Amino acid sequence: MTSTKESILYTALRLFARDGYEATSVSDIAGELGMTKGALYKHYKNKRDIFESIFERVYQEDVVQAKKYGVPVDVFEKVPSAFKNTSLEQLKNYIEARFRVWLEDELARNFRKMLTLEQYRSPEMGGLYKRCVGQDSYIEDLFRQMIKQGVLKKNDPKLLALEFFAPFHLLLNMAMADEESDIEEAAGLLTAHIDRFIDNNANIAKVAKAKKAKGVIRKKGV
Template sequence: MRCLILVRRNTKEIILFTALELFADNGYEGVTMRDIAAGVGIMQSSLYKHYKSKQEIFDSLIEKMRSQFGNIVSSLGLPDKPVEEMAKEYGERGHAFLVELSISAFNFYSSDPHASQFRKMLSIERYSNEKINRIYLDLYIDSALTYQKALFTEMMRQGYIREGDPDIMALQFYSPVFLMLSKYDAGSVKDDKAIALLKEHVIQFDRTYRKE
């Protein structure tokens, strides 16, 4: 019985990630249950044993990826600490610490096939689906800006960076990163220059705001 459960679980995941690849390439409306079944290599009737509809596959995929993104901090080895501790660590360790974190996150979002395809899928569907648009904004824009605003506010309070508008600081820090991620959504091949540019961006940001 245990083996059967494992096989069933693996099949469901294969279905989800096959659908993700198809949705990222063709959009939700451009994919049928027949396409997904063919991609998995099973009969369409077998597909319905796991998911009742394409919408259920899509919704399950959204929930699975959002859940996985919740574990990104630990999977990338990024510190999972209160913003007060992160502000202190960044303040004491200097820009090298923020460079390391930024490159780790950037590499994941731009290179991990599931993360990259998921972002591509959401980018396609957000204009025709308000729910998807809210998920896209939360995952890739709002949550990042909210956290960075809190981090820079705390760093100002602790005296590591000079006074300024934390909303503007967050925009100045994150906008180039988001722009670079968007560039690779279009299929461009990431090279060493991209990582070097990201590193220089973080260093310049640090030099602009850090107190002597």
């Protein structure tokens, strides 16, 4: 059974995604739930408190997935060593998983909708959009390290990041714009794009060598 606090959080985010964060009041949220503002304030101090709880939930879910797939959990400046130890396979698995989260998880889906609405109205929301949804600089830093290590062929990491991530955003936007869209088809197209990107840009010999070395390490660990 969903708790009252949880119901407030999900209802608030649904309104933020539909009408925008600034346009939604505590009265709107309470009214949608059929409760008084006083009852709502027993669970959250104010609208900002609700928003910060939503952000923390979405952020922590991303951290869990980043750790699961072995990719950096923060920006290059904070965890540079993690960017040097991420493989193309790990990145592919992580991006495919994030794609599904943005489409299938109600909280993440509505959070992205809200940030898309608010990113041009507020510098803070614009920054959060880049950090949580954009991730272009994150991918660019990963590719820069992969180029240095010879995993990717020599190229401009910024251009590679754009080439890699633009279809992710396009497929996500198309799928989110149509409630009847086929998520499996969209996910399949993303996988095909990533595979083609790797085929075109990876130093295949280097990648194969890394996979072989990883397999040897796993065998020794058994």
